Amino acid sequence: MKMIEIKDNVIAINTKGTSLIFEIKDFHYAGDDPKNKRKIALQNYFGKRMGNKTNETPLVINDFGSNLDYVLGDTISSTFGWNNTEPSLLLFNGDGTYVNRFFFVDAVVRKGPKEMEGPHARDVAETLEIIEKDDVLDLELHHYYSVFEDSDVIVVKKELVNKGKKPCSIRKIASLETHLPTNEVTIYTYDGSWLYERFRHENKLKDGTFSTGSIVGSSSHKHNPYIEVVDDKNGTIYGFNLIYSGNHKETVIANQQFDTTVMVGINDFAFDWLLEPGASFITPEAIMLVKDNQNELTKEMHNFASNHVIRAEFRNKERPIIYNSWEGLMMTINEENLLHSAELSKQIGVELFVMDDGWFKNRSTDTTSLGDWFVDENKFPNGLSSLSKKIKSLGLQFGIWVEPEMISFDSDLFRNHPEYAQIVPNRNPTLRRTQLMLDMANPDVVDYLYSVLSSMIEDAKPDYIKWDYNRYLIDPYSSTGIRCGEYMHRFIMGTYELIDRLVSKYPDILFESCSSGGGRYDLGMCYYMPQVWGSDNTNSYTRVFINRGTLTAYPQSTFGAHVSTDGGSDQRRTSFDDRFNINCIGAFGYELDVRKLNEEDLKLFKKQTDYYKKHRSLIQFGQYYVIDDCFDDDRYYSFALIGKEKEEALLVAIEMRKDVPSKKWKLVGLDEKATYEIEVREQKNAKSKQFAPLSGKYLMENGLDLGQLSDTNDKEEYPRGISSRMVYLKKIN
Secondary structure, eight states: OOOEEEETTEEEEEOSSEEEEEEEEEEEETTOOTTOOEEEEEEEEEEEOOOOOOOOOOEEEOTTOTTHHHHHTTBSSOBBTTBSSOOSEEEEOTTSOOOOOOEEEEEEEEESOOOOSSSOOSSOOEEEEEEEEETTTTEEEEEEEEEETTEEEEEEEEEEEEOSSSOEEEEEEEEEEEEESOSOEEEEEEEOOTTSTTEEEEEEESSEEEEEEOOSSSSOSSEEEEEEEEETTTOOEEEEEEEOSSOEEEEEEEOSSSOEEEEEEEOOTTOOEEEOTTOEEEOOEEEEEEESSHHHHHHHHHHHHHHHTSOGGGSSOOOOOEEESHHHHGGGOOHHHHHHHHHHHHHTTOOEEEEOSSOBTTOSSTTBOTTOOSBOTTTOTTHHHHHHHHHHHTTOEEEEEEOTTEEOSBSHHHHHOGGGBOOOTTSOOOOBTTBEEBOTTSHHHHHHHHHHHHHHHHHHOOSEEEEOOOSOOOOOOOTTOOOHHHHHHHHHHHHHHHHHHHHHHOTTSEEEEOBTTBTTOSHHHHHHOSEEEOOSOOOHHHHHHHHHHHHTTSOGGGEEEEEESSSSSOOOSSOHHHHHHHHOSSEEEEESOGGGOOHHHHHHHHHHHHHHHHTHHHHHHSEEEEEEOTTTOTTEEEEEEEOTTSSEEEEEEEESSTTOOOOEEOOOSOOTTSEEEEEEOOOTTSOOOOOOOEEHHHHHHTOEEOOOSSOSSHHHHOTTOOEEEEEEEEEOO
16 A cells, blocks of 8 residues: 555545645735745544545735635644744744744655664554755745554654754754644543653633643653543544653644644753754654544554554563562672572562662762662672572563662762853752752763763673652753753753663663653653563552553553552552462562561462463553553453454453442453453452353453452451452453
C-alpha cells in the first residue's frame, strides 16, 4: 500500500485506518500583482481513513479578510500575522517584527525518517516533507510527517532553517498543529502530583482555549504529555503524545463556528532560541492518532510504543522479577544485609536483586555525596565487583541505583567543580531534597558522568541500572554562558546524550527510568529505558488509578510496579494476594524488608512468582483492554490481557471498596467461536471457585460470576482494603 501520494494540488497520507489530507491552494491578496503567484498549504482533513478529499476552489483573500480566520486557521503552521488565533510558531525576526508569512514551496516523499538527534520514532516507512518559505526573511519551515507499515500513528516534527543574513529568535515552535472537524470536544488529561501520578481529568470545551503542560524541566508528575480529545458530536477519539522528556505544552482551541485546533510541542514558557544564519532547529517528534473508542486508541498507542519507540534489544524481551532494597533497608545497606536479603529473595523466586541508594562514598543520608559515584569502602570493603559476583553466584542478576543528574554540596565533585552545579550568580541556590542539579548542558559534565558511570559499570557489571531523578529544575543556569532561553532544552538534550552513549556501549543492560516515582514517564525516556518506575505510591487503592491512567498510553512492559508495604508502613490495608493482583501488571517485583517476612509469607510470595513466570509473556505483552473503568465508576476496575492469537487471556477484577454489589465480569477481545478453559488464581484470602469451559461469546456477552470478592475474612482482617481476583483463560478448541 502506498501511504503517501502527491497528485496535483492534493497530498494524501493514508494508513490502514487514518487519513491526513492537505491541499495546496493558490493565494493572493485582492489588488495584488497577478505575477506574484503564491501557494499556501492547508490541512483539509484528519480523521478515520476516507481516501482523497479535495476542494478545487482557489483561495482569494480580500482586503477585509472576511473568511481569513476560518480558512487560514487550517494552515499547517499558524504564525503571527496570518490571523488572530494563537500561533504554533512565533519568531522575533531580524527585522524587529513578529510577523512571518510562510508560503508553500514544495512537497517530497522520502523513504525512512528525517534524521535527528535525541529520541525519535524507529523503523519509519515513509516521510512526507512539506517545505514553506518566508521570502522576505529567507526562512524555511520544513514539516515532516512520518508513517509506518504496521501502525495508524502519524509522527510529526518541524525544522526551521535560517537562510537569511540576520539571526532570529524562536519564541515558540510546536511540533504538531492539526485541525479536527468539530467545535465541541472533551479533553482528557492525565495529571497529578508525586504519589498521585496520571489520574484522568475531564475538560469540556466548546469555545475557547485549553492548555496544559510542564515548566519544571521534565515531563513531570503534574501533567503527562499524553492527552486525548474526543469529538462530542460523533464520539471519535484523538490521541496525542510527545517523544520528549522536557518541558512540554498541549493546547486545544475550539472555534465556536468551525473547528478545533490541537498543538503539541516544547513549552514556550521561558523558551527563546537564537537561530543564527545558516543554523536550523528541529523540534521533538509528536504523535497523532484517531480511533473509534478508548480501547482501540490504547491498543494502537501500546503497539506503537512497543514497536517504534522501545529499543529493539528489549522490544519483546521478558522483564525479570525484581527485588529492590530501598523500602526494606534504605541507606543502611552493607554487604552483609544485602546478601542476606538476596538469599531470601532467591528463595521467593526473585530473578534480579537491586541495590538502591546508599552504596556510594559517604552516602548515609540524602544530604551528601551525589556526584561521587565511587563505592563506599566502609560498607563494601571488598568493593562492588565482589558484591556483584556474590549476588550472581546465588543465581540472581545484579542491579544498582544511580541519580546522575544531581549533585550534593557535600561532595568531592562539588568541592572540585562547583561550576558543574546549576547556581545562579549572586543568588542562594534552591535546594530540593538537599541537593542541586548538575549542568547537563555542559559537555564537560556529560563527559565526567560518562567516565565515572562507565567505570562503575565495568567494575560492578550490573544487569540493570535504576536511573533516578528526584527533583525539578528551578535554577536554569550554565556557567558556560548558554542563553537562559535555550537552557531547558539543552539540559534534556545533554541528558539524552549521556544516556545514549551509555546504552550504546552497554546495550544489554536493562535501564529503568525513575523520577521520585513516575515524574518522568514519557516516550522520550522509553526510547532509551524500556522500563519506568510507575510511582512511589504502592498503596493498593491509589495504585489502581495510577495503573489505569498510565496504561492508557504506555504498554505494561514499560510499567514498573512492586508489592510493598502498601503505603510506606504495613498497615494491612490490602492482603498480599490483592497487592499481587494489582501490582503484577507489567514489570513486577517486591520492595519491602524480606528479612521480616514469616515462613507463610515467603511461601505465598513463591507461589506468586511461580504464577507470574508461568504467565509472564501474556502479562507483559498481552493486549490490554479496560472493561470496568475506575475513572467512570470508582467502585470497580477490571481489565483483560489478550494473547496475540486470542489463544489465552487474563482477567483482573477489582472491587474498590467493601460491600459493593457483586457483578458479572464480562470479557472483551476473545474469539467468540472458541471455547475457553477457566482457572481462577488460587488466593489465600479467597474461596476457590470452579467453572466449566465457556465460549468466548458467552464470556463477552454474559461474563463470569465470581461472587463477592471479599468472601472470607477480608472485612475483618483488611477493613480498609480492596478485593480482587485474577482469572486465566485458555482456548481449548
